Amino acid sequence: MSIFSKIISGEIPAYKVAETNEFLAFLDINPLAEGHVLVIPKKEVDYIFDLDDETYMGLQMFAKIVAKGIKNAIPCKKVGVAVIGLEVPHAHIHLIPMNKVDDLNFSRPKLNPTKEELAATAQKIIGALREVTH
Numbered sequence: 705m706s707i708f709s710k711i712i713s714g715e716i717p718a719y720k721v722a723e724t725n726e727f728l729a730f731l732d733i734n735p736l737a738e739g740h741v742l743v744i745p746k747k748e749v750d751y752i753f754d755l756d757d758e759t760y761m762g763l764q765m766f767a768k769i770v771a772k773g774i775k776n777a778i779p780c781k782k783v784g785v786a787v788i789g790l791e792v793p794h795a796h797i798h799l800i801p802m803n804k805v806d807d808l809n810f811s812r813p814k815l816n817p818t819k820e821e822l823a824a825t826a827q828k829i830i831g832a833l834r835e836v837t838h
Contacts, residue, residue, distance in 0.1 A: 705748070706793050706794035707792055707794075708792055708794040708796065709748045711728070711730065712728055712746050718731070719733070719825070719826040720826070721741060721770065721826050721829040721830055721833065722766070722769070722829075725746075726745060726746055726766075727744065727745055727763060728743075728744050729742065729743045729766070729770045729799075730742055731822055731826055731829075733822065734814040734815070735800075735815050735817065736800050736809075736810065736812060736815070737802065737807055737815070738801065738815070738825055739777060739780070739800075739825055739828075739829060740800045741799045741800075742796050742797070742799075743766060743767040743770055743797040743799060744763075744794060744795065745762075745795055747759060748794050749794070749795050750789070750793040750794065750795065751795060752789060752796075752797075767785070767799060769836065769837065770799060770833070771783040771799050772832075772833075773829050773832040773836050773837075774799055774801055774829055774832070775832075777832035777833075778801040778825075778828065778829070780803055781803045782801075782802055783802065784798075784800045784801075784802040784807060784808045785797060786798040786800065788810065
């Protein structure tokens with residue numbers, strides 16, 4: 705069972721920003737930038753391109769909605785998208801607020817926000833998502 709499946713089941717806590725029956729979005733606890741969110745299918749599949757077409761398309765649409773919330777909550781030029789998939793054997797999309805290309809450089813040192821900072825960021829994104837989806 706992947707760490708993401710443990711987050712889905714509630715075994716491991718996470719700063720969730722959006723959830724449906726099929727998908728979950730939560731903050732990366734070691735982000736490249738404030739508002740760095742991971743978007744995952746609840747179905748545990750290692751490689752994103754092994755997802756069935758319906759799940760893959762649904763994940764992309766869910767990520768699009770979450771990205772709009774991030775963009776409205778966190779000052780940035782755009783929300784960058786990255787799929788790496790080497791660190792956790794569970795398909796996921798990174799959504800990262802960015803102002804320059806280097807903001808998506810995963811070899812950069814990660815931020816180390818406090819629990820309070822993560823909770824505040826999650827609330828900003830949740831609030832922005834309410835505006836985007838209503």
